[in-house]
Structure formats: C-alpha cells, structure tokens
Amino acid sequence: MDFSFFGDELEEEAGKKTIEEVGEGYRNIWVVGQTAHDALLPVTLEAMGQARGMADQIGVYVYGVLLGEGVEALGETMIAYGADRVLVADDPALAEYQPELYVKVVADLVGQYRPEILLLSATELGNDLAPRLAQRLNTGLMSHCTRLSIDMSERLLVGTFRVLGGEVFHTVVCPEARPQIATLQPGYFRVPYEDSNRSGDVKRVELNLAGQAGRLAWIDMGTTVELPPVPLRKARIVVSAGRGMGDADGFALVQKLAEALGGVVAGSRGAFDEGWIGEGQIVGVGGQLITPDLYVACGLSGDIYHYFGLQDAKFIVAINPDENAPIMKVAHMAVVGDARQVIPAMLDALG
Amino acid sequence: MKIIVPVKQILDPKGITVRRDKERIFINREEYIVDLGSKAAIEAALRLKESVADAEVIALSMGKPQADDALREALAIGCDAAYLLSDKAFKEADITVTVHILAAAIKKLGGADLIVAGRESSDTGAGQIGPRLAEALDYAQVTDVYALAVADGMLQATRPWAHSYAAVKAPLPAVVTVALEAFPPRYAHGARIMSAYRDWNVPVWTCADLGLDEAALAPLLSFRGESFPPPIEAEKFRGDPASVAQEVVMALRLQKVIG
Amino acid sequence: MDFTFPKEYQLFRRMVREFVENEVRPLAKVIDREHRVPHETVKKAAKLGLMGVPFPQKYGGMGGGEIGYCILAEELGRVCSSTATVIGAHIGIAAMAIHLDGTEEQKQKYLVPLAQGKAIGAFGLTEAQAGSDAAAIKTTAVRDGDQFVLNGAKVFITNGDIADTIIVMAVTDPTLGAYGGITAFIAETDSPGFSIGSLENKMGIRGSSTAECVFQDVRVPKENVLGQFGAGFLTFMKSLDIGRASLGAACLGGAQAALESSINWARAREQFGAPIATKQSVHFMLSEMFVDIEALRSLVYRTAWLIDTHQPHVMEAAACKLFGSETAHRCINKALQIHGALGYSRDYSIELGWRDQRISEIYEGTNEIQRVVIAANLFRPYGLRIPT
Numbered sequence: 002m003d004f005s006f007f008g009d010e011l012e013e014e015a016g017k018k019t020i021e022e023v024g025e026g027y028r029n030i031w032v033v034g035q036t037a038h039d040a041l042l043p044v045t046l047e048a049m050g051q052a053r054g055m056a057d058q059i060g061v062y063v064y065g066v067l068l069g070e071g072v073e074a075l076g077e078t079m080i081a082y083g084a085d086r087v088l089v090a091d092d093p094a095l096a097e098y099q100p101e102l103y104v105k106v107v108a109d110l111v112g113q114y115r116p117e118i119l120l121l122s123a124t125e126l127g128n129d130l131a132p133r134l135a136q137r138l139n140t141g142l143m144s145h146c147t148r149l150s151i152d153m154s155e156r157l158l159v160g161t162f163r164v165l166g167g168e169v170f171h172t173v174v175c176p177e178a179r180p181q182i183a184t185l186q187p188g189y190f191r192v193p194y195e196d197s198n199r200s201g202d203v204k205r206v207e208l209n210l211a212g213q214a215g216r217l218a219w220i221d222m223g224t225t226v227e228l229p230p231v232p233l234r235k236a237r238i239v240v241s242a243g244r245g246m247g248d249a250d251g252f253a254l255v256q257k258l259a260e261a262l263g264g265v266v267a268g269s270r271g272a273f274d275e276g277w278i279g280e281g282q283i284v285g286v287g288g289q290l291i292t293p294d295l296y297v298a299c300g301l302s303g304d305i306y307h308y309f310g311l312q313d314a315k316f317i318v319a320i321n322p323d324e325n326a327p328i329m330k331v332a333h334m335a336v337v338g339d340a341r342q343v344i345p346a347m348l349d350a351l352g
Numbered sequence: 353m354k355i356i357v358p359v360k361q362i363l364d365p366k367g368i369t370v371r372r373d374k375e376r377i378f379i380n381r382e383e384y385i386v387d388l389g390s391k392a393a394i395e396a397a398l399r400l401k402e403s404v405a406d407a408e409v410i411a412l413s414m415g416k417p418q419a420d421d422a423l424r425e426a427l428a429i430g431c432d433a434a435y436l437l438s439d440k441a442f443k444e445a446d447i448t449v450t451v452h453i454l455a456a457a458i459k460k461l462g463g464a465d466l467i468v469a470g471r472e473s474s475d476t477g478a479g480q481i482g483p484r485l486a487e488a489l490d491y492a493q494v495t496d497v498y499a500l501a502v503a504d505g506m507l508q509a510t511r512p513w514a515h516s517y518a519a520v521k522a523p524l525p526a527v528v529t530v531a532l533e534a535f536p537p538r539y540a541h542g543a544r545i546m547s548a549y550r551d552w553n554v555p556v557w558t559c560a561d562l563g564l565d566e567a568a569l570a571p572l573l574s575f576r577g578e579s580f581p582p583p584i585e586a587e588k589f590r591g592d593p594a595s596v597a598q599e600v601v602m603a604l605r606l607q608k609v610i611g
Numbered sequence: 612m613d614f615t616f617p618k619e620y621q622l623f624r625r626m627v628r629e630f631v632e633n634e635v636r637p638l639a640k641v642i643d644r645e646h647r648v649p650h651e652t653v654k655k656a657a658k659l660g661l662m663g664v665p666f667p668q669k670y671g672g673m674g675g676g677e678i679g680y681c682i683l684a685e686e687l688g689r690v691c692s693s694t695a696t697v698i699g700a701h702i703g704i705a706a707m708a709i710h711l712d713g714t715e716e717q718k719q720k721y722l723v724p725l726a727q728g729k730a731i732g733a734f735g736l737t738e739a740q741a742g743s744d745a746a747a748i749k750t751t752a753v754r755d756g757d758q759f760v761l762n763g764a765k766v767f768i769t770n771g772d773i774a775d776t777i778i779v780m781a782v783t784d785p786t787l788g789a790y791g792g793i794t795a796f797i798a799e800t801d802s803p804g805f806s807i808g809s810l811e812n813k814m815g816i817r818g819s820s821t822a823e824c825v826f827q828d829v830r831v832p833k834e835n836v837l838g839q840f841g842a843g844f845l846t847f848m849k850s851l852d853i854g855r856a857s858l859g860a861a862c863l864g865g866a867q868a869a870l871e872s873s874i875n876w877a878r879a880r881e882q883f884g885a886p887i888a889t890k891q892s893v894h895f896m897l898s899e900m901f902v903d904i905e906a907l908r909s910l911v912y913r914t915a916w917l918i919d920t921h922q923p924h925v926m927e928a929a930a931c932k933l934f935g936s937e938t939a940h941r942c943i944n945k946a947l948q949i950h951g952a953l954g955y956s957r958d959y960s961i962e963l964g965w966r967d968q969r970i971s972e973i974y975e976g977t978n979e980i981q982r983v984v985i986a987a988n989l990f991r992p993y994g995l996r997i998p999t
Contacts, residue, residue, distance in 0.1 A: 037514070100483070100493050125513055129495045132483035141448060141572035144478045159576065164476045168370035169377065171476075172576040188605065216492040216526075221519040226498040226510050229536050232633065238610075262610060270958070281637055287958035290875060295609045306953070309879045316584060316609050318600065324588070336600055337590040346597030425622055540626050542660035542673035549619035550674075 027117035027179040030056045031064045033107060034079060035126060036072050043192060044122035046082055048185050050193035052120055053083030055151050055158075064088060064116060068103055070096035076203030081195045087203045088114075092210065099215025103130050106208060108137045116180045118158050120149075123184040131184045141175035143183040149190075158183060166294070231265055233282060238264030239293040239314075241284055243307075244271035245300025245321065246340060252277040254344040255299050261351050264295070269307045285310035299340040303328025320344070353407040353502065353524075355397045356464040357431065358454050358485070359390040361415050361422035362475040372583040386422045388532050389470015391429075395535040396500055396528075397468045398430045404502060408432040410461065414442060414453045420554055428540035428548040435461075439559040446571035447480050453569075454481070455488040456562040463489070464525060466507065471496050471529040482529035492522040498534040581607075616678070616912075623679060627686045630659065639691040642818030643963055648773055649694055649818060656698060657728020664702060666710050670718050671726035677853065677918040681860035681911055688864030692967035693818025695861045700769035700819075701725065703857045704975070705732025708778045708850040709797065712838035721776050721797055733774035735765040735798075735824055736847055742767075743980050745780075746789035746844065750826060752781035752796060757833055759783075759796060761826040764808065767974075771822030772807045774800055778850075779826070780843050793843035797835040804829040815966035852928050854975055856914045859931025862939035862971050863907045865964060869939075869946035870900045872961060876950050887949070896945040903938040910934060926988045933981040936971035943968045 030052045034045040049065070056063045065079035065087040076087035090106045107130075111119065121127040121134075123145045135142035143160030147170070150159045157174045158181040164171050175181040233239065240259035246252050252272070259266045268278040270287050284291055285307035296314040301307065303319065304327050311317065319332035320340040329335040336343060367381030386394075394411065401407040411426035411434040413419045423434035437457050445453065458464060467486075472479035479495075486493035492507070498517065499510040507526045510519050540548075559566060587603065589596050604610045616624070634655055642649050656662055665680040666672025673679060680702060687695035706725040709717055724730040741747040750763025761781055765771070777798050784792040798805065808823030838846035874897065877888035887893050914931050917924040943964045947954035954961040972978045987997040 100486070104487070125496065125511075128479055129483060129493070132480035133487045133493065135480070136448075136451065136484040136487035139448075141446070142478075142480060143573070144480055161579070162478075165365065165368070165370060165377075166474075168372075168581070170579045170581070172579065173573045174576055175572055176574050178572045216522050217494065218521040219518055220508075220521055222513065222516065224510055224517045224519045226517050226534070228498070228533060231533070234632065280640070286953060286956075295604075305880055309876065312875075312879050316607065318604070324590075329588075333584050333586050334600060334603060335586065335588045336596055337588065338593055338596055342593035343597055343600075346593040347601055349594075350597045350601040421618060421622070424618065428622060428626075539630055539659050540622070541658075542623060542626075542664060542675060542679075543668050545623045545626060546619050546668070546674045546679070548622070549617070 027115045029062045029064055029114075029116050030059075030118040031066055031111075031116040031120065031180070032079075032084070033066045033068070033119065033121045033127075033130075034075070035122060035124060036067065036069055036075055039071075039075070041075055041078050041082070042122065042124070044124055044185070044187045045079075046192045047187070047190035048120045048122055049079065049082040049084065051149055051185065051190045052118075053193060055118070055149070058151050058153065059156065061117070062086060064114070066090070066107065066110065068095045068106055073203070073205055078195075080199055080201035080203065081197050082193055083196075083199070085201045087201065089203060089205045090208055091205055092208050094208075094210050094213075094215070097215070097217075097219050098126050098129070099217055100129060100133055102210060102213060102215045104134045104137050105210070105213065107134055109209065110206065111138060111180060117156075119180040119182045121182070121184045123186045127184050131182060135182050138180065138182075140178040140180060140182060143173055143175070143181075145186045146183045147186050147189040149183060149185070157181070162186070233265055233267055233284075234289055234291055236265035236291070237294045238262050238297075239267050239284070239291060239295070240264050240297045240299065241301060242266070242268040242272045242277060242299055243301025243303075244269070244275060245302070246272070246277075247300070249277065251300065251341050254341060257348060258297065258299070258344050261348055262295070262297070264293075264297075267291070269301050269303075283310075298328050298332070299344060301328055302326045303331070353400075353404055353465045354461075354463075355400060355407060355409045355466045355468060356458055356461065357390070357393045357397050357409060357411050357426070358467070358469050358481060359394070359411045359413040359419075359422050359426050359434075360387045360470075360473050361385070361413060361419040362387045362473065365475070370580070372580045375580045377578075384418060384421060386425050387470065388474035389472055389530075390422075390426075391470075391537040392530050392532045392535040393468045393470045394426055394429055394431065395537045396497075396530045397466075398538070399535070400466070400468075400500060400502055401430075410434065410464075412437060412454060412457050414438070414445065414450050414457075417556075420556075423554045424548040424552075425540065427552055427554070428545040429538060430540070430544070434554045436554050436556045437562065438556050441559045441564075441566045441569055444571055445569065446573045447478060447484065448572045449569050451481060451484040451488055453562065453564065454485060456564055457557060458485075458489060460557070460562060466502065466524060467491065467527040468500075469527065469529045471531050474532070479529070482527050486527035489525070489527070492524075492526040493528070494520055494522055494526065495529040497528045497530045500528060500530065616682075620675075620678060620682060623675065624682050624686065626659075627661070627683055630656070630661070631686050631690050635687065635694050636690045639693070639818075639960070640963060642691075642693055643967075646817045648697055648820050650773075652694055653697065653728065653731070660727075662698065662701060662728030663706065663726025666706065666722065666726045670710070671723040673726075677856060677915040678912065680857050681915045684857040684860040685864040685867075685911070688861030689868045690864070691818065692861070692865060692964070693816045695864070696769055696816045696819040699854075699857060699861060700734060701732045701774075703854040704734040704850050705770070705774070705776065705778055707853055708734065708795065708837060708846060711849050711853070712795070712846045713797075716834065717797060717837065725776060730775035731770055731773050733768050733770040733777045733824070734847075734850070735768050735771070735777050735779040737765060737767045738763065739766050743977055745847070746793070748780055748782060748793065750779065750781040751785075752779075752783050752794060752831075754783075754833075755830075758830045759833060759836070761796065761798065761804075761829040761831060763826050765824040765826075767811065768822050768824050769819055771824045772810060772820050776800070777824065778837060778847070780847055783841060783843075787841065789844045791841045794840050795837040795843035795846040796831050797837050798826075798829060798831050802829045802831070814969060815963075816970055851976060852925050853918055855928040855932035855981070856911060856918060856924070858971065858975055859907065859911045859914070859928075859935030862932075862935030862968075863904065863911055865939045865968055865971075866900065866904050866907065866935075866942035869942040869961070869964060870897065870904060873897060873900070873946045873949045876953070893949055896949060900942045900945055903941060907931075907935055907938045926985050929976075929981040929984040932971075932975060933978050933985070936968075936978060939968045939971055
C-alpha cells in the first residue's frame with residue numbers, strides 16, 4: 002500500500018491551518034518500539050496489541066516507530082504484529098540510546114505526521130525518554146499505565162495507573178494537548194498473535210541530526226553496584242524460613258527465593274534455633290513486627306507467636322505440606338506442598 | 353558546584369488505610385512527610401557535596417504553604433538553602449505545570465550545575481519530573497541512578513541497563529534522578545532541626561516572583577477518577593511442584609504483588 | 612491555648628523515633644543479655660547532637676530545652692530503658708548540673724565536651740549510708756593550697772565506670788550539716804586516686820552500668836567547685852529536680868510501649884473463638900493504661916514547659932517522677948497479664964520491660980522522697996517548713 006500521498010495531504014493542511022489547533026489534524030496511533038538482539042522486545046508487542054485494538058475501535062492506522070542501528074528488518078515484524086506503517090530511523094548515531102537524539106527524531110516525526118496517540122513501554126529506556134519527549138512536544142504523559150482504553154464519546158485516550166504503592170488506581174485523560182502520550186507498564190497488556198499475512202509499509206526516514214551528538218557516553222555496560230542492606234522492618238518483600246525447611250540446604254533455597262524476588266530473608270524462632278538466621282531476622286514474638294507487601298512463609302507452621310509478627314503483612318503466601326497448619330488459614334495463598342520442591346519450581350517459573 | 357534538589361511533600365502513607373472492600377481511602381492521621389524519592393535525592397546531593405570542595409545544595413518545593421515543613425526538614429538534613437514556590441494560582445498544577453514552575457525558579461536562581469531528583473515520588477510514582485526538567489532547561493539527563501560522582505565538569509553515574517548496570521558519563525549541567533533504595537537518607541542533626549525553624553529562613557516565591565503568566569499554568573492532564581484493585585481473596589493451591597509453582601507465580605503477578 | 616508541639620519538636624521527634632527504631636531497638640535485648648553498655652549507640656547519638664539535647668548550642672548542645680530532652684527520653688524509654696538510663700544520667704543530672712550552676716569557664720571546659728558526647732558524665736551523690744538521706748554523705752573534700760583533696764566512696768553511680776567527668780558531692784565542713792557544709796565538685800575520672808570498685812548486678816537496666824566510685828586522695832583544682840562553695844546541696848537538688856521531669860518522660864515511653872504491645876497482642880491472640888481484644892477484661896486494662904498514659908503525657912510536657920519558661924516546677928517535676936514511675940509500673944504489669952505466659956517469657960520484651968521498670972520508683976529520689984518533696988511544697992506558702 003502506498004501511503005506517500007498521506008504526508009502530502011497533511012503538509013497541505015498544515016499550510017492552511019495553525020499548527021497549534023487542538024485535536025484537529027492529529028490522527029492515528031503510534032507505537033515507539035524497542036529492540037534487542039535482532040528482535041522486538043515483548044513489551045513492544047504488548048504495546049502493538051493495545052494500539053491495534055484501539056485503532057480498530059476508532060478506525061485509524063497504527064504506525065510503528067523504530068530507532069537504532071540495523072533495525073530496519075524488524076519493521077516487517079511490527080507489521081505482522083499489527084502496524085499499518087512503520088517509520089524506521091536507522092542510523093549509527095542512534096545505535097546507543099541518547100535522550101536528546103531520540104527525542105529529536107521522534108519529535109520531528111511527530112511534527113511531520115501528527116499522531117493523536119503515542120505509546121511507549123515503561124522500560125528503562127521508555128521511562129527515560131517519554132517524559133523528555135512529552136516536554137519537547139508540550140503535551141501530557143500518562144506514565145506506567147496498567148490499563149488503556151478509548152473514550153469513544155470524546156475520542157480520548159484514557160489511561161489508568163497505580164498510585165499509593167499500588168493500592169489505588171488513578172485514571173486520567175489529556176483533553177487537548179497532542180499527541181496523547183502513554184507509557185505502558187510491562188506485563189499488563191496482552192501480546193497479540195503474529196500475523197505474517199498482514200501487509201504494510203516500512204519506510205526508512207531521512208534523519209536530520211546535523212552536527213548533533215548525544216551527551217551521554219556509555220562507558221561500561223557490565224558494571225555492578227553494591228546496594229545498601231534493607232533492614233527487615235522496612236523490607237517490602239520478605240521470604241521467611243521455618244523449621245520445615247529441614248537443613249541448611251533447605252534454608253539456602255529460601256535465600257535464593259528472596260534474591261529472585263528482590264526481598265529480605267527472615268524466619269521463625271525455629272529457624273533461629275537451627276542457626277540459619279540471626280536474632281535480628283526473627284519475625285514474631287521473639288523478634289519483630291513487620292508490615293511487608295509480600296510475606297512468603299516456607300516450611301513454617303505459623304503459630305500465634307510467629308503470626309503475631311506478620312499480622313499486618315499485606316499479602317501472605319504460605320508453602321506447607323500440612324494444609325491445616327495455622328499459617329495456611331491466614332495465608333492469602335496457601336500452597337499445599339513441600340517448600341523444598343516448590344521453591345526450585347518457583348525459581349524456574351520466575352526465570 | 354550548585355546542586356538543586358526538587359522536594360515534594362506528601363501525605364504520610366502510614367496514616368492512610370486503603371479499604372479495597374469499601375473502595376475508600378481512610379486518612380486516619382493527617383501528617384505530611386518529605387516523599388522518599390526526595391529524601392533519596394537530598395541524600396545523594398549531600399554525599400556529592402561532601403565529596404567535592406565548595407558545593408551548595410538548594411532545596412526547592414512547589415506546594416501549599418505547609419510545604420514549608422518539608423523544606424525545613426531538607427535544611428535540617430543538611431541543605432544550605434531552601435525556597436518554597438507557593439501561590440493560589442498553582443492549585444490545579446499537574447506535572448507539566450509543576451515543571452514549569454520549578455524551571456522558572458531554577459532560572460531565577462541562575463541555573464544549576466546539577467539537579468538531583470528522586471526517580472519517582474513515593475505517592476504517585478509518575479517519574480516524569482527529572483527528564484521534563486532536563487528538557488525544559490536543556491540539560492543532559494541520566495535517570496534511575498544508583499551511584500553518582502562528579503569530576504571536571506562531568507557527571508559519572510551508574511544505572512540499571514539491559515539486565516546489568518551501566519556506567520555513563522554526561523557533561524554538566526545535568527539532571528539525575530536517583531533510585532530510592534540506593535541512597536538511604538541520613539538523620540538530621542538535632543541542632544540543625546532546631547535552627548531550621550528558629551534561625552533560618554525559607555523565602556516564598558509567588559507566581560509574580562517567578563515571572564509566570566497565570567494563563568500558562570493550565571494543567572494538560574485531567575483527572576477522571578480513582579478506583580481500587582479487588583479485595584484479596586484467599587486461594588489454595590495443590591498439585592505437583594512444577595504446576596503449582598507456575599500457578600503461584602502467575603497469581604502473584606496477576607495480583608501485582610511482584611513485577 | 613495551643614497544645615501542639617512546635618514544629619521543630621515534631622520534626623525532632625520523628626528523627627529520634629527513626630534513630631531509635633533503627634539503632635536502639637536491635638540492641639535492646641542484646642545489651643541486657645550481655646550486660647554491657649551500648650557504646651556504639653552513644654557514639655551515633657553524639658554525632659546527631661543527642662547527647663546534649665537541652666543545652667544551648669553555644670555550649671555544644673542542641674538547643675532543645677527540657678521539652679526536647681523529654682521527647683528524647685520518651686522515645687528512648689519506649690524502646691530501651693538501659694539506653695535511656697545511660698543517656699539520661701549523662702544529660703539529665705551530670706551535664707545538667709554544670710549547665711545550671713557552672714561558671715563560664717567550667718561550661719566551656721566540661722559542658723561543651725559532654726554536650727557533644729565527646730565525654731561521658733556521671734553524678735556522684737549516693738553512698739552506702741546515704742541514699743534518701745543524701746545529707747549523710749561522708750566523702751570529704753579538704754582544701755590543700757589551690758586544690759581540694761577528695762576521699763570517699765560513692766555507690767550506685769550510673770555511668771560511673773564509663774564517665775570522663777563526674778560531679779561529686781563532698782563534705783567541706785562537717786560542722787555545718789547539709790546547708791553550708793556540702794560542696795559540689797567537678798572531677799575528672801582519669802585523675803590519680805580515682806578507681807572503680809564493684810559493678811552492680813541488677814535486676815534490670817542491665818545495659819547500663821552502675822558502679823562504685825572510689826576517691827583516694829583525688830585532687831581537683833579549686834576552679835572545679837561547682838556552684839557556691841558550701842551550697843552543694845542546693846546544686847544537686849536543682850539538678851535532680853529537673854532530672855525528674857525527663858525521668859517521667861522515660862516512664863511515659865515505657866508505658867506507651869506496654870500499651871502498644873498489648874494492643875498488638877490482643878488483636879492477634881485468639882481464645883474462646885475470638886481475639887482477646889474482644890474481651891471486656893482486656894478492654895478495661897487497656898483503657899486504664901490509656902488514661903494513665905494521657906495524664907502522664909500532659910503532666911510531663913507541661914512540666915517541661917514550666918522548666919523551659921523558668922517558672923516554678925519543683926512539685927510538678929516530683930509529680931512527673933512519682934506518677935510516671937507508678938504509671939509505668941501499672942502499665943507494664945497489666946501488659947504482662949494481657950500477654951499471659953508469653954509475657955513471662957524471656958523471648959519477648961515484656962519481661963525485659965518489667966525488670967527494667969522497677970528501678971524507676973527507687974532511683975533519682977525514691978517515690979517516698981517525691982511525696983515528701985511535694986508535701987513540703989504544699990505547705991510552704993503557709994510558712995510551714997517541713998525538712999525534706
């Protein structure tokens with residue numbers, strides 16, 4: 002399909018109307034995609050699925066946008082995942098992420114084509130890029146959206162995101178400024194099916210990066226940081242061991258699970274008596290009263306002396322072979338099984 | 353080196369209970385605190401100040417008159433100066449308006465070598481202030497920083513990138529946003545706490561002081577409503593370890609308890 | 612009438628609470644078990660200016676006055692009575708004596724390092740034969756040229772073995788009795804002749820040291836007379852008076868902790884099919900605790916305000932100590948009952964609180980003495996002088 006007339010039409014329009022006219026003249030839904038290792042990121046596919054669904058609702062086109070070096074070939078993949086047209090900015094200058102360069106490229110394209118909606122993923126790159134881009138375009142940004150929809154009566158993008166530690170959702174719209182930009186929180190949107198029968202147009206855009214260099218120098222892509230330890234009373238995620246873990250090897254599984262979840266290790270009085278944890282890691286009567294968002298009790302019976310310490314935990318997961326153990330009655334997720342087997346399986350599932 | 357830290361005052365979440373079953377937010381105790389992102393930013397700025405000769409840290413807060421307390425706390429923790437940007441005209445401000453106001457204040461202060469903000473605020477978590485400010489001021493930007501140093505007019509930062517951490521360099525002036533968990537805040541010295549309220553001054557800058565046109569303060573986003581996740585219902589899982597584990601991990605993700 | 616704490620005190624309390632939860636609470640049981648002073652905590656507190664809360668900033672203090680000091684005492688008392696005792700004796704009676712009665716030179720030389728936490732203070736009054744009957748002390752101070760020579764032994768001295776500076780009450784004229792014959796001195800513990808005798812093996816506050824301090828021909832320069840010569844009794848009375856308010860504050864913290872623990876336990880513990888929080892017997896105990904605590908809170912902070920505004924406060928301060936210690940006693944006792952057998956277990960903090968609390972009715976003037984002090988002051992306007 003040949004879309005070349007489209008740009009001409011818009012340019013004609015622009016000459017007749019003031020650019021700043023609100024809402025008018027902005028059409029189509031864009032997805033700024035991300036790639037790695039010669040493939041589109043799963044988050045980009047999620048955004049594509051969402052864009053396609055909304056575009057079908059309003060009756061507009063989906064444009065994919067790719068920036069980088071050697072990414073042109075992935076334009077076809079974006080078509081297969083729902084794009085009608087893909088604009089590819091393929092240039093060595095874009096091989097590494099540079100905030101100002103990426104903003105310039107996308108902003109220039111936006112100025113040229115005027116999408117009504119622009120979607121990015123709330124990835125490391127997206128979180129860095131989207132606000133700067135929105136500021137350049139003097140438009141609103143709904144960040145970390147977990148839900149998007151179209152208000153058909155007003156033709157507005159409706160974005161919902163979490164606040165207050167995820168306990169409350171806020172829903173907003175951007176009534177006048179264009180484009181309406183949103184970043185999508187990874188994992189909240191369905192990945193669509195790849196349809197290699199879809200056809201569309203992949204256009205490599207001409208870039209105007211005259212004399213502009215990015216200000217970031219990426220020095221070392223594989224360094225490490227040492228994070229300060231999180232005290233138990235402040236930990237949001239706690240993985241706790243009871244005597245049911247059996248021995249030091251069993252306890253090591255608990256430590257691995259804590260690491261995989263980004264949490265802190267704790268335990269019952271029994272775990273302390275076994276010598277696996279220190280006194281400062283006891284939860285319950287001999288130790289601390291904690292209020293984590295997630296508490297995973299492994300091989301713990303959870304009598305009152307222990308439960309006392311976690312009664313204000315928001316979400317309790319218990320893994321215990323005995324389904325009548327006290328902890329299983331108060332857990333939000335009671336997993337009947339041997340933690341020594343369930344934890345390794347969980348580690349696999351977590352990836 | 354002049355370092356400016358935007359500071360946000362929020363309602364203390366410890367005084368708030370969210371009842372999903374009642375779909376309501378109950379404010380049991382109305383107290384205000386400095387948000388955790390701002391505290392991490394102040395900490396990062398103070399560490400930088402200690403590592404270089406001759407640096408000053410200035411705290412700025414856009415808010416209601418009571419945000420004065422947040423700035424007094426910033427002074428007590430170690431900032432050298434603080435300014436409150438407050439005006440009735442700022443009442444409906446969203447993020448874009450806030451950035452507009454902050455940028456005006458920063459310009460009034462003659463710009464900065466470094467702006468340090470939290471990666472996101474601990475209440476709304478939008479994470480937009482840093483990069484927006486960087487664009488408004490045409491500064492370089494590095495977000496989600498876990499380690500930070502300045503030398504010879506260059507900023508060196510370490511940030512998560514592609515399943516690892518990357519070290520990047522950027523020229524000053526720059527905006528950095530810092531990870532909350534990387535900069536645990538220090539305690540304020542008792543004497544500074546006393547002085548913050550008794551001896552020191554927090555000037556208030558109004559819309560007019562900042563030379564802002566009230567017409568430019570219209571928010572771009574419009575609030576449609578709040579909603580709540582469903583109440584947590586207890587579930588039991590049983591079966592072979594592999595399938596049970598899959599179910600549990602999926603359920604945890606569905607419940608948005610883990611990422 | 613505005614009963615809210617001024618903002619600087621609200622911020623101060625939040626900072627202290629955070630400090631106490633992070634640094635003091637993890638050590639509370641440890642120092643009791645190991646019978647040691649938490650030096651690491653003292654160092655951290657010093658860095659934040661907490662070892663000199665009530666003293667003016669020009670003397671290295673925090674400038675927080677008695678209100679600020681009571682806030683510190685309350686927050687410490689809520690988590691660890693031992694730490695509260697170590698810091699309390701240092702600030703509340705030792706350094707306080709120099710703050711109240713010291714010359715400018717003495718303040719510069721001794722108060723500044725104490726306020727900064729660079730030196731630790733102790734208050735040497737009590738002797739084997741002189742407890743409530745403080746005037747019966749026998750330690751002597753004999754003039755020799757430009758110095759005084761101290762001889763005697765003090766007992767039950769908090770911080771005695773870790774102090775750098777010790778305020779010593781000594782008899783300078785045995786013929787004159789309490790008024791005129793006793794003088795206060797500032798002594799340095801690294802002076803030749805100063806030694807530590809035995810350390811007490813106490814029921815509670817085992818994270819503080821209570822020592823016998825022996826003076827054998829310890830020489831102090833005449834410049835180290837604290838307050839008026841011969842008026843030592845007044846000097847230490849003044850210091851003890853003010854110290855009582857902050858003691859009440861520490862008891863307030865302890866009582867508050869007992870209430871908080873009881874509420875948390877009552878919510879969690881189920882008996883007869885429901886949490887014990889639903890049982891009226893528990894309601895009554897908790898309500899009584901609340902009433903006592905609120906009354907004590909008002910008493911303590913109003914007294915601190917009287918002190919900070921230089922108004923008469925002797926009766927109120929004695930009331931703080933008297934009512935505070937007895938409130939703490941009742942509250943921890945009720946808490947122990949509510950926790951049942953768990954309260955009796957060494958694994959939990961109620962037992963520690965119970966052992967730690969008991970001394971508060973005895974030290975810094977027994978509760979009997981407090982009653983005598985209050986009664987004496989009740990009759991004073993009528994010209995009736997009752998010796999205390």
